[in-house]
Each structure stands twice: as structure tokens, then as C-alpha cells.
Amino acid sequence: MIPYSEIAAELKRRGVKKAALQFPEGLKRFAPELVSVLRKEGITSIISGDPCWGACDLSLDAASDADILVHIGHTPVTDEKNVIYIPYRKDIDCAVLEKAAAVLKKYESVSLTTTIQHSHQTEELAEKLRSLGVNAVVGAGSKRTPEPGQVLGCTYASAKNADCAANLFVGTGVFHAIGVSLATKKPTYALDPYGCGDLQEVSADPLLRKRFVQIEKAKKAKSFGILLSSKPGQQRKELAERLASLHGNAAVILIKEISEMQLRNLGFDAYVNTACPRLALDDQSRFPCPLLSPAEFEIVLGLRAWEDYEIDEIV
Ligand code: SF4
Secondary structure (H helix, E strand, O other), X not given: OOOHHHHHHHHHHOOOOEEEEEOOHHHHHHHHHHHHHHHHOOOEEEEOOXXXXXXXXXXXXXXXXXXXXXXXXXXXXXXXXXXEEEEOOOOOOXXXXXXXXXHHOOOOOEEEEEOOOOHHHHHHHHHXXXXXXXXXXXXXXXXXXXXXXXXXXXXXXXXXXXXXXXXXXXXXXXXXXHHHHHHHOXXXXXXXXXXXXXXXXXXXXXXXXXXXXXXXXXXOOOOEEEEEEOOOOOOOHHHXXXXXXXXXXXXEEEEOOOOHHHHHHHOOOEEEEOXXXXXXXXXXXXXXXXEEOHHHHHHHOOOXXXXXXXXXXXX
8 A cells, every 4th residue: 555654754854845746557546645645744746647657757847846756656767866766565465375386396496576566575475485395586686676576577687686497476467477588588487466376387489479470570661760768767878879870761769658649650660669668568569560679670680580589678
């Protein structure tokens, strides 16, 4: 849940008179309650109503009209000052690991990863697995994922740092588990913490087949738009400029929200995405033409072999 009173106490301690509040899409409904708690403490608020999917997209415009930005839901990915990060946490009952342990015991070591909602519990979950006979390892995080075992759709450093024979991702959906599998090239399992405890071994093959189709389509493209995000935590200018230099008819496009309409209006035959890596992998069906990752663009240009396919990560 949102720790309303702790946030109010911290803002009072810092002498904040006006706070900018930013919530990701799934948590925006908590805004009225936080505003009301802060008002009782004499703190006024301005809410960022724009879409937000991560700490890569801090609402610095709302913050410019306030003493501080309170970003709910995530840990930091950039060094922006005057921002308080309040991760959103949901506890897991460790008993959900019991069935999984029977399968995972056969591996010499198993990395444990999860998302920010549960990464406060990684050591507790790993300890439970160890008590069930699994050699569970929690890898160190990275600048974008400061908590051990934490992963993001743009960074799987903790799974790679653990360097285990297999991986267990605990969380809902399989997107992150497939990311762990691609990043480590090791057997990877997903466990829904709110399900019945059944493990799902994930395969990146269906995704790779779809990406292969897009790469083949892009080989016919005569022009490439290289998308450079204007969001502070997604901006990879050097990479975008390097990619643009690889093709005679490529141009860098500075863009904030990447939508089907924007790509259609811009009129390039294909695009290369240096913004959030999830866009190309998760959202391709929304777009009118191939949206390639940097490594996929190199494959299209013959500069990289398909066998050397790599998932795009922001480091
Ligand atoms: Fe999440 Fe994408 Fe931002 Fe990474 S770049 S934090 S995956 S929204």
C-alpha cells in the first residue's frame, strides 16, 4: 500500500510546502487520498496527470512548480536531485515456493529475481528456497535496479550477476522471465506469487520467431527512423547517433511518447528504438512497421549474426 503518513512526515521534516506527486498508471487512483493526507499537514500538491510507466520518466515539469517531486512506485534509475522515491510493495507468502522447490532442486544453483513490488523480500524468499533444498542465489543489482534480485524490463543485471545454472522469476506475467532467459541464456522459470504455486518454464522462442519476422521485413526498408527518447531515464543519445551513422538513409528522431500515429505520420519504412526496450518486444503489434532493437538493426544491416541476438538493456 501507499505509506501516506510516512510520506507526509518526511515532507514535513524537509520543510516542503508544495509537493509534485507522480504515480504510475496502475497507482494513479491513490492520488486523491495522498493529496488529502498532505493537505491536513499544511502541504499543497500538484499531480502529474501524464502517463508514467517507470522512474525513467520523472515529471520534471510538475516538479518545477513545487519544492520536491514525490515519485511513487519505483526506485531511482537516474541521479535526479530533489526527488523522493516511494516504491510500491506487496508481500508474498513464502509458502508459494514449496511446489517450485521440488523442480528447482535439480539445478546446481538458481538465481532468484523479482520486480520492485516484491524485491524487499528477496532474501526471505531465497532463505525459504534454501530451507527446501534449493541453492538459491540473489544477485547484486545495478544502478537502475538498486535492490538485490530486482529486475526491470530494461535491465536484468541481477540475474546475470548471480550467474546460476537456472533462474526463477517471481512475479506476475512472463515478460520479465523471458527477459531473464534472453539475458542469461539459461533455463528460466516463472512463478506467479498469487497463483497455485505451479512453475512455468518459459521459452523465448515464440518471441524470437516474431522478432525474426520483423527483421526480415525491415531488410526491405529504404529509410530508418532512429527513435531517441526525450525522457531523462531512457535517453541514449550516443547509441542513437551511432546507429544513425550505420545507414545512409537514417535519421535520429527526438520523441517523448512513441505511438502508432507518430510513427505513421513520420513516414519512415522502419524504426529503431533506443527508448524503453519493452516497446519493440512487447508492443510491436501496435505499430505499422518494424520497430527494431539496436541489435536487431545490426542484424538487418549484416553487422551482427542472428546467432548473436541480444536483448536490449539500458545500462
Ligand atoms: Fe520501465 Fe521501460 Fe523505464 Fe525501464 S525504460 S524503467 S522498462 S518503462
